[in-house]
Amino acid sequence: MNELNIKIGGAAGQGLQSAGFLLGKSFVRAGHFVFAIQDAMSRIRGGHNFFQLRVSDQPIAAMTARPDIVIALDRESVEEHEPELVSGGILLFDAEASRRTGEATHRFYVPFKELAAESGGRAVHANSVALGAVFGLLDFDLNIARKLIRELFAGQDAVQTNIKALDAGYNYARDKRPNGFSRRIAVIEATRRMFLTGSEAIALGAIAANCRFMSAYPMSPSTSIITYLANQEAQADIVTEQAEDEIAAVNMAFGASLAGVRSMTATSGGGLALMVETLSLLGASEVPLVIVDCQRPGPATGLPTRTEQSDLFFVIHAGHGEFARVVLAPGNAEQAFYDMVRAFNLADRFQVPVVVLSDQYLCDSYFTVDPFDLSKVAYETSLLATDQLERAESYLRYQDTDTGVSPRAYPNQSDHIVMTDSHEHDESGFMADDAATRVKMHQKRLRKIERIRATNPGPESFSQGECKRTIVGWGSTREILFETAHRLSLEGDNTAVVHFDEIWPFPQQAAKLLLKDKTNTVVVENNATGQLAKLIAAYTGYNETKRILRYDGRPFMVDELVEQIKGNLRP
Amino acid sequence: MNELNIKIGGAAGQGLQSAGFLLGKSFVRAGHFVFAIQDAMSRIRGGHNFFQLRVSDQPIAAMTARPDIVIALDRESVEEHEPELVSGGILLFDAEASRRTGEATHRFYVPFKELAAESGGRAVHANSVALGAVFGLLDFDLNIARKLIRELFAGQDAVQTNIKALDAGYNYARDKRPNGFSRRIAVIEATRRMFLTGSEAIALGAIAANCRFMSAYPMSPSTSIITYLANQEAQADIVTEQAEDEIAAVNMAFGASLAGVRSMTATSGGGLALMVETLSLLGASEVPLVIVDCQRPGPATGLPTRTEQSDLFFVIHAGHGEFARVVLAPGNAEQAFYDMVRAFNLADRFQVPVVVLSDQYLCDSYFTVDPFDLSKVAYETSLLATDQLERAESYLRYQDTDTGVSPRAYPNQSDHIVMTDSHEHDESGFMADDAATRVKMHQKRLRKIERIRATNPGPESFSQGECKRTIVGWGSTREILFETAHRLSLEGDNTAVVHFDEIWPFPQQAAKLLLKDKTNTVVVENNATGQLAKLIAAYTGYNETKRILRYDGRPFMVDELVEQIKGNLRP
Amino acid sequence: MTNGNEYEKRTTAWCPGCGNFAILDSVKESLEAMNKKPREVLLIGGIGQASKLPQYLSANSLCTLHGRALPAATGAKIGNTSLTVVAFCGDGDCYGEGGNHFIHAIRRNIDITVLVHNNQVYGLTQGQASPSSDMGFTTKVQPQGVRSTPLSGPALAVALGCGFVARGFAGNKAQLISLIQEGIRHRGFSLIEVIQPCPSMNRHNTFGWYKERIRDLQSEWKHDSSNRTAAFERALLWGETIPVGIFYRSEEGRTFESRIPILNNGPLVKRPLRRREVTEKLIEAFI
Amino acid sequence: MTNGNEYEKRTTAWCPGCGNFAILDSVKESLEAMNKKPREVLLIGGIGQASKLPQYLSANSLCTLHGRALPAATGAKIGNTSLTVVAFCGDGDCYGEGGNHFIHAIRRNIDITVLVHNNQVYGLTQGQASPSSDMGFTTKVQPQGVRSTPLSGPALAVALGCGFVARGFAGNKAQLISLIQEGIRHRGFSLIEVIQPCPSMNRHNTFGWYKERIRDLQSEWKHDSSNRTAAFERALLWGETIPVGIFYRSEEGRTFESRIPILNNGPLVKRPLRRREVTEKLIEAFI
């Protein structure tokens, strides 16, 4: 495996994301796999942010801690990230960006701003110069990046300025290339892979699933989902609406779903907290809905731009009273896409709310994936066919059935009227207060839980050969776990992985079976209390002992996790 | 034990509650123990409601199913409740109230309306006639009721009309007393016991605990708490405010608490759902608060006037992110009172939210209890003494300490300013974003969990002799469990009880110890999924098998539960 | 349940003498007069006495959460623009718990009609103050009397630029029926506040109390309903006189739906299932 | 942390050129001019760029949840009436997420002062429309432009009977300082909307855009701030001209605090711990 880790540091407003994106996508177009994370403070200008890419000729979707190349767009980035460089790594910096203009071989001075100015750009074009310099340093085919810039800024003046700045950086780096640095990135082959974030995958999944309405209230890190969809209204024939608050957001989506339209909302934990009453309403009214919770560190406002997996227990139990729900926790962009389809199908088939748990790490990270396979996308519904409904003598919205699922119709689908209700009600949807109806209808609704569980494929499990250790996780850490296990196994330390995606209703039997004779089990979670570990203990009786928990708002790094598991690094 | 079960049935608006209250309190004044439940539909007039009292010469606080006396204020009550009568029981009814004016010996016709009219009252005074008739039938000293009416309606015209109607009913019953009925209620002794509802006990507890502010939004069955306190504003030196919604309610209480004043709110599950974001805020900001959740059957609007214990998992896990909280679930009016005091003390000592779980059954039921013992009421706080604070050189609102609890001060308490924050923050309360501060402060807050658990007295356990069976429950079912066990034990079927009041942080060790060698364990809950049973399984590994669950919105009846446990009655 | 071709009324859980009966009748008669079939109509309530209305008339109905009728109505209308959506809220439901939605639903100007049954009290929860309760009104929870200024829903609506702002009275069915029809006909958000005496829980603002004070905007003030300032001033009147009629009407504002190009192609719910090409195209953009 | 006797400003996380700096300065100068000690002052923000202000001035502070500054401020004031409570909200914070509290806090007329930093955009979340964004304003989430009518906070406040309704401009510190002082002095709820250019996220309503349009109520219209109707009409003006100054002022409304008899005995927080007698008396009533 040939790989390179590049970190671009700078202040908010310096265009880290577009630089990082360009860099990554150029390598992807050249046949490489790129995984990238974004690290930002909660501010619009200033502060210290970074964008970090890992480029490999093998499929990867997790990060390692230490960069081979640091591009420092400001002084703070030099101070923060120079010490992180691997030996043999290199720092690209502007004199202005640092007081230390030393002669150390790992330092490569590139006059970002000066070159930007020379090529007719402004300070913000410093990032294009820096990009060019990296490409130059790596002897990478610049035409790929040039083409990309032309596509991205099609028809805008920015094309020329950016390309000029890019070229300037490139030429400078080729000319002044430092001796010590010999790494190169070659063009492998022209491949057709997607380079996209988890949020984009989620949004695409919704479109593929025939979602036609999304309402949301802005909240990091979820806003990128409605942002994407709002920009595809015409193309994707979908309506998006920014609501006045999260309560309105979820209730609008509820209203549209009731009207027969697949609908969704997305938010973060704090916004989800405001949707809890409506979650319970979805349970009572049996209106399907998909809610995406993009987790960030809590409690309360917490660290608004950072990552955490701490809403698991919350979403499993949120809402007063008892009702069925599904919780999915995709492990990467690909799973995010297919899970959204599955979420809409499950919501629709079982007439329940489905919560998809993402987090800042999954939402904001860039993945390299094969184009999504639309032949795998099915459309499963409990909506009655209109002709069937028209032929029916009568219609009961909440008909008691073996499965607990009643035939669904929407208003004005036929002459049959449709009653939807938040009270306890009879089969037709009239409020009811007597004990017998209550028991019947409550049982009907709760019966769905076991039916849903039966469709749960169970946790994913991977092992090769005899394994002395199993690492277990859920949601966005999937790729970290897999690569960690892979690395350990390569070192002869065979490690199995168990990963939970469809986590609720908890796949009790499958989990028990998988874990029952595992001895050395390590649960890895991005939270402080070990929620999955507790869930496993609660539902399988399996009380594994080791937990590696990270709750500083930052994602796990594969190399660090390997060391932690080997016991060499304190978590 | 000499006891009598009386059921008053009628429509909303017929004054069932005041009749039942008068009846009950009269017996309490005469030295009896009275427990009463209220069963109402969600409407203001009409429908079918009942008020049921159990009167005993021994302490009781649970209900039995079948009445000895039914007072039917309308026809529906005859139809509903006549069949429930025990053999030897009696039905008091007005001819108008029933088509069946048969001659059966258990039927006692009393012309409620006619007598009311004769005594100068209106239709609503029929209930006073009915009351009088019951007293007459039971040969009870009418002066007690007369005195009570004078106290209750002091200075109003209602006094005379009611007393006249009462007398008329009394005389009628004494004159026409049916032969078959021989039950009497005598005056035992003049005792000083309280006759009050769970809600009143909760409100009184808040006052005893020095609560000075309550904001709430009306929601059954919680409204009675603010209703009581609003009427004591001047006497109890407390401010109450009806908020525009539950979010405002909890945030006002939060603001007042931050200002240094003990504060609370109360709601039901649906309202609590709207407070969830603020629950998390309380976790982050470490502002103490007491929130009472008066449960009712969900999901959503559910059965708004009925009872359920289905918010346990919800309140334990509500809120995004991870933080400490306490959940108390009092088992009767007395525990409700002392638990409120404990709730305020725990909230204040640990600077955490405390949720007190009540339900419609506990809130609306009347209990007979000895006057609360105020010598048991302590005041425990983490607020710094003002003089100490004034002498301090500096003040850090979120100072990192061994216990996780920081010294608390309120704005304008001294020259030291006080910063409160919902973001991750440093010890002084400044927003912070770096990993080290995050980890330090998060650990500080989470450290409180074990400290709180250490103060948890654990579940209450009762057994006598060798027990082959243990019944387990939480919250409002306490008295039902105890009396059920007592009855079984009397039958030679020795039964132990384990009851959870302080249920979160879960008293893991204590529960394990208590349950470890129990064999035949039955968990009894007013919900459909067995939440306590699951909690026990999760935290003790103890997977008891039997569950008796009731989720038709009605409370357990002791006699029925006994039969269910013996296996004679299907749950 | 019922066949969606004629309206049936159902047994209610309201108190005898409640103003809601007249409102229910007026709604039924209005819909019938407009030849709206029950299948085309979606009646939405929050939670409260007023909000039970949808259950009492055989049309498509939703009883949702307290305060949340308007966002649900908005979503439903977006989902299926072929529906005539009418919401029924209490004063607590709409101005209290749902106050924020009230503001923003008006801003959106989506084509729905909202009846706010204003009984100046929380009926279903047995008589607490509502946002429109008179200052000083005493209840069990406000034993010293209400200490906040009552709000005027119509005045707020005028301030927010609502294109149809009216007030009716449960004691005047003829006018109410005409207001409801005009409201439904108005393209965009229509607010009709209905004065609804609650004999059980509000003994202060009784039928007689209202009757004495109610004045018709037209006959009393020769009100020009195109004059926003006049509408504002009269919407604030309360006490000695209580104006009823149309405060403000303007057909100028474009509806929310009309601003969403894709909604011109008919109801969203009728869109064929054709996602593959769309998704493929979007996927392409990521390559 | 800091000793509560003088105000220190702290390093902010705002962008260069942000209108918030002038507001921060104005608040500091106003409080100093009024001789309010930091210990007596409680600054409350929701969440947003505006709402970070309390962290940047050394007084008692609370940064609470998005949209919830007003109920927290209300509770804090009830808890301790000796505090001067000033809230800082964004337009999204106060008119969007917190819209319902805005309405009802005004109805209560509790003695707090609220500054709404109106930049017509969601700043902190990187530029979505706010409830006061101009119709048609394009953002990443509104690429076709805003499709709802913007609301006027001051017009709503006038409709709700707020006793002090003003608008300032971050580009006119002198006036802003005077408005803040008047707002704090006003007994009851005071609303001061502050036009606050956001150069980073709102490129449409720039400093220059505002500057051109802003007109002083006094000098331009000879506005009589005791005239509620005139206040309403001018509070609705937006576009060609944007009025600043005091729209409406009335000292007639009694404050919420003054209606609560027990608050006459000083701050609740200072009440001695003397519950035993009280509780005993209440217990007696149940016997």
Ligand SMILES: Cc1ncc(C[n+]2csc(CCOP(=O)(O)OP(=O)(O)O)c2C)c(N)n1
């Ligand atoms: C979230 C929530 N809070 C509170 C309630 C309790 N509740 C039911 S109806 C109602 C208010 C009723 O008043 P209004 O809206 O004026 O309707 P009315 O009964 O007077 O017609 C309240 C507070 C609820 N159902 N849900």
Ligand SMILES: Cc1ncc(C[n+]2csc(CCOP(=O)(O)OP(=O)(O)O)c2C)c(N)n1
């Ligand atoms: C419940 C909740 N929803 C959403 C957010 C995300 N959020 C933070 S600030 C903000 C809006 C910022 O706009 P505004 O209130 O106008 O303040 P500004 O930043 O423009 O000063 C939002 C939506 C949040 N923190 N909490």
Ligand code: SF4
């Ligand atoms: S309580 Fe009032 S509003 Fe409710 S049904 Fe009775 S009279 Fe009508």
Ligand code: SF4
């Ligand atoms: S984004 Fe706008 S409001 Fe926020 S700090 Fe920057 S300029 Fe100011």
Ligand SMILES: [Mg+2]
């Ligand atoms: Mg009402």
Ligand SMILES: [Mg+2]
């Ligand atoms: Mg803003």
